[in-house]
Amino acid sequence: MAATPVDASIRVPGSKSITNRAFVLAALSAGPTLIREPLDSRDARLMLDALTAMGARCERVAEGVRVHPVTTGAETAATPGETVEVAMGNAGTVARFTPALAALGTHDVRFDGDAAIRRRPVGPLLRALAELGADIDDDGRGAPPFIVHGRGGLPGGSVELDSSASSQFLSALLLVAPATERGVTVRLVGSAPPSEPHIAMTLDMLRRFGARPERSGTEFHVPPAPLSCPDYTVEPDLSTAAPFVLAPLLAGGAVRVAGWPDETTQPGDWLRSLVGELGGSAVLDDAGLTVTGSGAVRGADLDLHEVGELTPAVAAVLCFADRPSVISGVAHLRGHETDRLAALATELGALGGNVTETEDGLRISPVPLHSGTFRTYEDHRLVMTGALLGLRVPGVEVENPGTVAKTFPGFVPAWERLVNRPRD
Numbered sequence: 520m521a522a523t524p525v526d527a528s529i530r531v532p533g534s535k536s537i538t539n540r541a542f543v544l545a546a547l548s549a550g551p552t553l554i555r556e557p558l559d560s561r562d563a564r565l566m567l568d569a570l571t572a573m574g575a576r577c578e579r580v581a582e583g584v585r586v587h588p589v590t591t592g593a594e595t596a597a598t599p600g601e602t603v604e605v606a607m608g609n610a611g612t613v614a615r616f617t618p619a620l621a622a623l624g625t626h627d628v629r630f631d632g633d634a635a636i637r638r639r640p641v642g643p644l645l646r647a648l649a650e651l652g653a654d655i656d657d658d659g660r661g662a663p664p665f666i667v668h669g670r671g672g673l674p675g676g677s678v679e680l681d682s683s684a685s686s687q688f689l690s691a692l693l694l695v696a697p698a699t700e701r702g703v704t705v706r707l708v709g710s711a712p713p714s715e716p717h718i719a720m721t722l723d724m725l726r727r728f729g730a731r732p733e734r735s736g737t738e739f740h741v742p743p744a745p746l747s748c749p750d751y752t753v754e755p756d757l758s759t760a761a762p763f764v765l766a767p768l769l770a771g772g773a774v775r776v777a778g779w780p781d782e783t784t785q786p787g788d789w790l791r792s793l794v795g796e797l798g799g800s801a802v803l804d805d806a807g808l809t810v811t812g813s814g815a816v817r818g819a820d821l822d823l824h825e826v827g828e829l830t831p832a833v834a835a836v837l838c839f840a841d842r843p844s845v846i847s848g849v850a851h852l853r854g855h856e857t858d859r860l861a862a863l864a865t866e867l868g869a870l871g872g873n874v875t876e877t878e879d880g881l882r883i884s885p886v887p888l889h890s891g892t893f894r895t896y897e898d899h900r901l902v903m904t905g906a907l908l909g910l911r912v913p914g915v916e917v918e919n920p921g922t923v924a925k926t927f928p929g930f931v932p933a934w935e936r937l938v939n940r941p942r943d
């Protein structure tokens with residue numbers, strides 16, 4: 520079916536990855552940090568709640584959020600001897616970045632969350648933290664729920680880490696490293712971590728907060744350092760922008776995304792080159808990013824190892840390409856919000872699609888799709904996938920769209936404005 524061309528200007532909320540790193544670094548800083556244009560979503564709130572439970576004070580102010588660090592927190596949420604509860608929801612950033620902070624405090628902190636987070640990998644990180652001096656009780660399961668017994672500090676030191684299941688393990692160690700007594704040296708073992716831009720983001724933000732991280736290939740060193748960044752502005756989330764940026768490829772027309780940064784460590788910036796490869800055009804200027812498309816999509820073989828979180832949106836577009844496509848390098852998506860490879864193969868298949876799982880990705884052979892329910896497994900990015908499919912397939916019902924609140928509570932009205940634009 521020929522879709523109605525889109526023509527929209529949109530603004531997406533702040534980056535989840537930058538917001539939650541900024542909150543953590545602010546909580547470890549010497550003084551208060553004003554974080555401007557932060558994301559306000561389920562994952563961001565879970566992060567603020569976790570930091571508050573561990574003694575930080577987080578104030579919503581007109582300009583954004585002001586975080587008063589753990590060290591100056593007037594009161595912790597718990598009385599001495601009481602176990603602090605941290606709810607991680609299904610937020611990878613909360614699950615991976617906050618346990619180390621609990622080691623710095625003096626309480627017992629119990630971490631748990633949605634059923635899905637109990638299935639997401641965290642074992643290699645917990646083992647590394649224990650080697651750096653954290654006292655962690657996980658009954659040897661390497662999964663939530665687990666308790667971190669705060670000992671008032673983290674000695675630090677050298678550790679080997681297999682971060683191939685998630686780059687967030689490495690980011691977690693690097694983020695806490697300046698607050699450790701001896702600093703942290705991490706030597707990566709096993710296959711390369713995914714999401715290299717997110718590692719660059721961690722190093723960049725550590726520098727912005729005054730730390731001096733060093734990297735030599737697979738070895739990282741962060742010496743102890745006082746952190747400070749009184750004023751930090753969060754970039755728009757370019758991965759949240761993905762469905763909007765890709766919409767003109769499926770529907771034709773144009774979408775402008777305001778505030779697209781000239782330079783960024785966000786993986787979503789790769790969308791600019793992807794759009795060209797799939798047959799559209801993307802122009803970055805003072806107005807932001809403008810993407811145009813004709814509704815015709817070129818197939819492509821794509822290694823998404825570095826930008827795995829974009830896979831669900833990209834897979835939707837490739838279902839309408841002029842030839843079969845292969846997505847590779849993303850075996851780790853089986854440990855994301857849900858097993859994304861299984862979910863995409865199953866749900867695209869349920870609409871008539873020919874999508875099969877490979878060892879490390881998906882093979883997508885374009886065939887006509889039909890109406891039906893697109894199940895979303897409490898995964899925000901699958902809601903976005905279903906929305907994209909709806910541009911070309913009448914009668915796609917996206918199950919539980921509210922789950923998109925993990926990163927973009929306003930997604931549904933924003934998408935409706937894109938799709939139901941007033942006619943000229």
Ligand SMILES: O=C(O)C1=C[C@@H](OP(=O)(O)O)[C@@H](O)[C@H](O)C1
Binds near residue numbers: 713
């Ligand atoms: O550090 C981060 O903010 C993230 C890293 C990536 O995790 P993985 O390396 O586990 O894919 C990414 O997929 C996730 O959405 C956010």
Ligand SMILES: C=C(OP(=O)(O)O)C(=O)O
Binds near residue numbers: 856
């Ligand atoms: C993998 C993702 O999230 P999380 O931060 O929970 O890992 C994602 O947003 O695609």
